[in-house]
Amino acid sequence: MRKVELLPLKLPVVRPGDDLARLLVTASKAYGGFQKGDILVVCSKAVSASQGRTVRLEEVRPSERARELSKRTGLEPPFVELVLREADAVLGVMDGAILTIKDGMPLANAGIDHSNSPPGTVSLLPTGSAAGELRERIRRLTGRWVGVIISDSVVKPLRRGTVGQAVQWAGIEPVEDCRGRRDLFGRRLQITFRCLADQLASAAQLLMGEANERTPAVIVRGSGLALTHRPKSSPGIPPRKCLYFSFLLGRSKR
Structure with missing residues (x-):
């Protein structure tokens, strides 16, 4: 074996x-x-x-669409803006997450994450x-x-x-x-x-x-x-x- x-x-x-x-x-x-x-x-x-x-959120300027989705999800507008930039398609939203297609895969938030990133930053x-x-x-x-x-x-x-x-x-x-x-x-x-x-x-x-x-x-x-x-x-x-x-x-x- x-x-x-x-x-x-x-x-x-x-x-x-x-x-x-x-x-x-x-x-x-x-x-x-x-x-x-x-x-x-x-x-x-x-x-x-x-x-x-790795991106510092304070350096990201959110669009109007990002601000609107931020209200619906509770996510920070700069974070949402990065999701919109990285995603190939947005399928839907819920509290705390945006369902996207990224590189042919369904992923939450286009794979962008706070965890194990320095404070104030996210990883793409x-x-x-x-x-x-x-x-x-x-x-x-x-x-x-x-x-x-x-x-x-x-x-x-x-x-x-x-x-x-x-x-x-x-x-x-x-x-x-x-x-x-x-x-x-x-x-x-x-x-x-x-x-x-x-x-x-x-x-x-x-x-x-x-x-x-x-x-x-x-x-x-x-x-x-x-x-x-x-x-x-x-x-x-x-x-x-x-x-x-x-x-x-x-x-x-x-």
């Missing part, structure tokens, strides 16, 4: 301009450094901090191909390729509490197509896919925590997943093919 290990990496508080890859490589030495087949899960906050994706999601850049930097420092997942905390419909979700990835196939395989009773699977990137992100979340754990990264060792330079799959699907959104869009069969 395969043994999978989750190895937490303790880091100092990451600042803008820090060499995050070097910090991770140093921390990995507690486990003999990065090994063949390792997959590194890093929380989005650490990546955003190193990119300087990482920009660009951060996962690929981090993977390449680690290879240059160690001579070894690893898989990289950047994770964020999200909530699921009708469930209390957060789980981990991959917002970027590099070096792994994020989705496994299980269609055509047989179940325990010989039936062929018809529609089943496994989102491996999200599963690994949630597993790592067990050790990362949400408060002052100072564990922004976890090495997943022994997963058995093959690393790849050119992933062929993606977890994203259009709204019309989504179980939840097809109902919201009124396209379900009744």
Whole structure:
């Protein structure tokens, strides 16, 4: 039976301009450094901090729409303004949150968060191909390729509490197509896919925590997943093919 290990990496508080890859490589030495087949899960906050994706709210000038949504949500107008700038679409609002689409994912407040950000600031999601850049930097420092997942905390419909979700990835196939395989009773699977990137992100979340754990990264060792330079799959699907959104869009069969 395969043994999978989750190895937490303790880091100092990451600042803008820090060499995050070097910090991770140093921390990995507690486990003999990065090994063949390792997959590194890093929380989005650490990546955003190193990119300087932290914004002081006092420097944001809110628009009229932001002020109007602020009254409906109870959120600070500058915070709402950032949500509007970062979101690809706004789906709705409630007390304390704005439901948005960001990079093809439904996210509260476009992934913008106060937690684990300096007072008076918020963190935006990482920009660009951060996962690929981090993977390449680690290879240059160690001579070894690893898989990289950047994770964020999200909530699921009708469930209390957060789980981990991959917002970027590099070096792994994020989705496994299980269609055509047989179940325990010989039936062929018809529609089943496994989102491996999200599963690994949630597993790592067990050790990362949400408060002052100072564990922004976890090495997943022994997963058995093959690393790849050119992933062929993606977890994203259009709204019309989504179980939840097809109902919201009124396209379900009744």
